[in-house]
Amino acid sequence: MKTKIIWAGIAIFSAIPLWAQQADSSPSSNGAPDVAAMQQQIRDLQDRLILLEGQVRMLKGAQQPAPPAAPAQGAVAPSATPAPEVPVAAVTATSDQNISLGGAGGSAAKALNPDISVIGDFIGAAGNGTVPPLAQQTPFSALQMHESEVGLQAIIDPYARGDFFISFGEEGVDLEEGYITFTALPKSFVVKVGKMRSAFGKVNTMHNHVLPWIDRPLATTNLVGGEDGIDDAGVSIQRIIPAPKGIFLEATGQAFRGDSGEGPQSVFKSWQRSNVSTVAHLRSYKDVNESTNVDIGLSYARGYNDFGPDFLTNLYGVDATLRWKPLRRSIYHSFIGRGELFWSQRQQLPVEQKAFGFYTSADYQLGRRWFLGGRFDRSGRSQFGNLTDQGGSAVLTYWPSEFSQVRGQYRYTNYAEGRSANELLLQLIFSLGAHGAHPF
Amino acid sequence: MKKKQSRRLFCMGSVCLLAFSLAVPAHAKKLNVVTATTDMAALAQEVGGDRISVESIAKGYQDPHFVEAKPSFLLKLRQADLLIVVGLQLEIGWLPPLITQSGNARIQVGANGYLDASQFAEILDIPTGTVTRAMGDVHPLGNPHYWLDPDNGRRIAKGIAGKLGDLDPTDASYFQERYQDFDKRLSAAEQKWDAEMKPFHGRKVVTYHNSFPNFAKHFGLNVIGYVEPRPGIPPTPSHTIELIGFMKRENCKVILVEPYFDLKTPNSIARETGGKVVQYLPSVGGEKDVTDYFKLFDYDIGLLTQAFPATQ
Numbered sequence: 001m002k003t004k005i006i007w008a009g010i011a012i013f014s015a016i017p018l019w020a021q022q023a024d025s026s027p028s029s030n031g032a033p034d035v036a037a038m039q040q041q042i043r044d045l046q047d048r049l050i051l052l053e054g055q056v057r058m059l060k061g062a063q064q065p066a067p068p069a070a071p072a073q074g075a076v077a078p079s080a081t082p083a084p085e086v087p088v089a090a091v092t093a094t095s096d097q098n099i100s101l102g103g104a105g106g107s108a109a110k111a112l113n114p115d116i117s118v119i120g121d122f123i124g125a126a127g128n129g130t131v132p133p134l135a136q137q138t139p140f141s142a143l144q145m146h147e148s149e150v151g152l153q154a155i156i157d158p159y160a161r162g163d164f165f166i167s168f169g170e171e172g173v174d175l176e177e178g179y180i181t182f183t184a185l186p187k188s189f190v191v192k193v194g195k196m197r198s199a200f201g202k203v204n205t206m207h208n209h210v211l212p213w214i215d216r217p218l219a220t221t222n223l224v225g226g227e228d229g230i231d232d233a234g235v236s237i238q239r240i241i242p243a244p245k246g247i248f249l250e251a252t253g254q255a256f257r258g259d260s261g262e263g264p265q266s267v268f269k270s271w272q273r274s275n276v277s278t279v280a281h282l283r284s285y286k287d288v289n290e291s292t293n294v295d296i297g298l299s300y301a302r303g304y305n306d307f308g309p310d311f312l313t314n315l316y317g318v319d320a321t322l323r324w325k326p327l328r329r330s331i332y333h334s335f336i337g338r339g340e341l342f343w344s345q346r347q348q349l350p351v352e353q354k355a356f357g358f359y360t361s362a363d364y365q366l367g368r369r370w371f372l373g374g375r376f377d378r379s380g381r382s383q384f385g386n387l388t389d390q391g392g393s394a395v396l397t398y399w400p401s402e403f404s405q406v407r408g409q410y411r412y413t414n415y416a417e418g419r420s421a422n423e424l425l426l427q428l429i430f431s432l433g434a435h436g437a438h439p440f
Numbered sequence: 441m442k443k444k445q446s447r448r449l450f451c452m453g454s455v456c457l458l459a460f461s462l463a464v465p466a467h468a469k470k471l472n473v474v475t476a477t478t479d480m481a482a483l484a485q486e487v488g489g490d491r492i493s494v495e496s497i498a499k500g501y502q503d504p505h506f507v508e509a510k511p512s513f514l515l516k517l518r519q520a521d522l523l524i525v526v527g528l529q530l531e532i533g534w535l536p537p538l539i540t541q542s543g544n545a546r547i548q549v550g551a552n553g554y555l556d557a558s559q560f561a562e563i564l565d566i567p568t569g570t571v572t573r574a575m576g577d578v579h580p581l582g583n584p585h586y587w588l589d590p591d592n593g594r595r596i597a598k599g600i601a602g603k604l605g606d607l608d609p610t611d612a613s614y615f616q617e618r619y620q621d622f623d624k625r626l627s628a629a630e631q632k633w634d635a636e637m638k639p640f641h642g643r644k645v646v647t648y649h650n651s652f653p654n655f656a657k658h659f660g661l662n663v664i665g666y667v668e669p670r671p672g673i674p675p676t677p678s679h680t681i682e683l684i685g686f687m688k689r690e691n692c693k694v695i696l697v698e699p700y701f702d703l704k705t706p707n708s709i710a711r712e713t714g715g716k717v718v719q720y721l722p723s724v725g726g727e728k729d730v731t732d733y734f735k736l737f738d739y740d741i742g743l744l745t746q747a748f749p750a751t752q
Contacts, residue, residue: 047595054559057581158550161540184545188518240518240543248511285511290499293510327502328700368674368702401673403573434532 060111114154114162117435119209120428121147127423132415135389136222136264136381140215140425145170147208151435159184165207176207176231190238198230198260199238199252199281200299201317201340212336212363212397214409214427218377218389219357223344224315225261230268230279230301232256248285254278258303267313267382268303277303295321307348313382314345334365344382355380363395371397377413387416405429471608474520474547476531477504478725479587480557480596482733484524486622487601491611497538500725503700505577505672509534517542520553521607524600527558530584553607558584560599561592564653576670585722588740589654590630593733597622629734633741634659640748644692646683646709648701651722655740664692667705675705684712693751694744696720699727718747 125140140146148168155161160182167176179194197205203220208227216227224230234256243249258270258277268277279301287293299317304310318341325334339360346353357379365371377391391413398406407427414420473494475481481496488494495516498507504526517523517538525531539548546553558581565583567575586592601619605612641660645652648667656663665686669679687693693715695706699722706717720740721730730739 047591050562050595051560053563054561057563058556058559155549158548159545181540183540183543183548184551185543186545188543190541190543238541238543240514246512246515248515250511250514283511287510287512293512295511323508325508327499329702330508330700331503331506332702401573402577 114152114164115434117151117153117431117433119147119149119151119207119431119435120145121149121208122428123214124426125423126426127421129421129423130419131421132417132419134381134384134387134417135415136226137218137413138226138265140423146427149176149207149209151433156180174228176228179236188239192236192238193234195231195233196236198232198254198256198279198301199236200224200230200279200301200315201281201297201319201342202321202338203340204229204231209405209429209431212361212371212373213375213393213395214407214425215393215411217340217359217361217375217379218391218413219340219342219359219379221265222379222381222389223267223342223355223357224317225267226265228261228265230256230260230277232258232260232268232277234276243284246286248283250283250285252279252281252283254280256303260303266306267301267315269306271304271309275304275309277301291326292322292324295319295323305346305348307346311347313347316343317341332365332368335363337362342379344380344385346382346385348383353383353385355382355385369399371395371399373397381416384416389416390414403431469608469611471521471604472519473522473524473604474516475524476526476535478723479733479736480524480526480600482724482731482736483557483587483593483597484600484604486733487597487615487618488604489614489618491608491614492604496725497535498723500721500723500730501699501727503698504530504723505533507531507534509538513538514542517547518544520544520547522553522555522603523547524555524557526584526587527556528563528581528584528586529579555600555603557596557599558582558586560595561586562589562595562654564657565650576668577672579671583650583653585651586654588652588722588736589658590626590633590737591658592654594623594626597626625734629737633737636741636745637661640744643694643748644690645694645696646687646692647696648698648706651698652696652720659741664690667695667697667701667709680705680709684709687713687715694718694747698722714751716747716751718743720744 122144123140123146124143126142129139131137131139146169150164150166150168152164152166153162160180162180164178165176166178167174175195177194177196179192179196182191185191197207199205201224203211203216204224220226220229234254236252236254238250238252241249241251256268256277256279258268258275260277261267270276279299281297281299283295283297285293285295297317297319299315299319301315301317303313305313320339322337323335337360339358341358342356344353344355344357346355359375359377361373361375363371363373373395375393375395377389377393379389381387381389391411393409393411395407395409400406405428407429409425409427411423411425412420413423469491471488471492473481473484473488473492475484475494475496477498478496478500481494484492484494497513497516498504523539525535545551548554563582563586565579567578567580567582571578571580587596598619601615604615637659642662644662644664645656646665646667647663650663650666650668650671652663655661665683667675667680667683669676687709693713695709695715695717697703697706697717697719699719703717703719709715710717720743721727721736724730724733724736726736727739730736
């Protein structure tokens, strides 16, 4: 296919001087109308050339391995024709780029590689951050390379795409997410299979680097598995449900092995094969006007907990988000207000523990590079429902560019034991390569 | 009273019925086209006429790099028969997750209902050599703001007409006729625009973002600098001072700014250089009365032909 196009290109290139010669001789014999006709022909040729260039670009984009001879052909073509300057320059440029993209001697094998990205997350902490023995928070150390997230993303075939996010901590490696998404199923179903962050609420679905804070809310830590959250291997099915009045309604059902959260933050534990956990989520969204929208979700999760194989945990969640972003000034100002409520029912001995927790937060974009935010936290503990921790944070974020971010957060926590902590957290996030966009 | 009400009800009912009976067969045939930007929508409308319904995701006054992937767009995408994108990674920050989540097999990348319009157009600024982010938010495949050249508009329209014909073969000749007609009207308009811009051939301008190269090339303008120090990087004082000096030396007095950028820096540059800030429109729908592809050029050329003599 591609060779054909290139031959066609060469044919056109070599034809141009012929036309040019004719154009030279024509004014003397036939006069002006012929010149116009010639000009028209040249324009037509230019159009065809541009179309061919486009097709070559598309072929490259379609990730089809190009024949090894391709760059050489591209290089020959310009020398054959000095006539149309710009398109030729463009052709050479494309072939040069091909060489740099497919560095393996023009084999273009690398064109099939997935999009690769690395996101570094460096955190520093100061102040008094001692956590009481029964509390579930993990304190930040003074300086740490908290996470290095490697993303590998590509379209697998016409029916599916694949996404991998591998998270390197300072000590270990964890597959944060790795799943295939079937995008071409009948009846508009979207199915994911693999390990993924479950659709329980909002914060649980977010990677660290897209959070509006350095840490995660107390309620997430105490009730929904902390930093890792409900993140497990399983299957997810989602579908948009038709709804009136421009309301977006989407239902998600997920089934997982049943292991989520570690240590004191453990939510679900699978003791045997039948201990699968399930998550259900209903999301409704509506545009109030072009700059404001409301997003409300209901979540439910059920699984066995680490107390024993017969002990269940039920989780209920409600989330609400209000977003404002004026379209004309979308890169300068925006506001996001968000709140999530969680109820946890954990069967354990001697008595079942019921705990409630929530957070509310607001973030305002002051200018193109500056964001100011705050968060209020209050949450019981999953194993001690009557012990309630409270806290608050103020956050200031600066964006040198789209690809890096500096953030400071003052965090106050008042633990149920009566102890309180005042901390200053600092974070630097930087992004390499082509990290795919995250869902809204 | 009751009688009046029942009569009114009857009237309303019959009107509804009539509207319904007229609307249904026509609607059932229409191809549902969704485009990433308003310009693609305008071109699709030119060739699709009343046989398609077309809607754009981004608004004309919005920065097409930073559109939010709102779920309400999914409602449009899941019904779409054809998705037309600008391509060259312009929409990389927001469109891919929408396509994935749409659950619509017809418009997935590579499927028959996915059309990348950049394949039809002449693309400028294709980087040679190594591309790094030290250059800012560069587009490694070339400049995606290619629709501001009427010749590219013609080529894109032709491509869209072909694609519409593929998807709806019974109307293929209709789309071709519409394209021929568009081509004629565009050529006539182009003559007028070329004549209007001819006196300003070779004039130097500065633009905020590098979204003007195709327009500049077509109408013979010379873009000598940008308010942004690098693509996607907000203006810095040192770059602004440098730019002011350069503009003074080059005697360049027109600063073109897209409607979604802040005017503070451009205004201060204009004050220092004695120049003029022109808020041009890169896209159809940037202003209320700029409703189609022709009016977009009418509007921008109108601004330029006023600004150039005023800054002589």
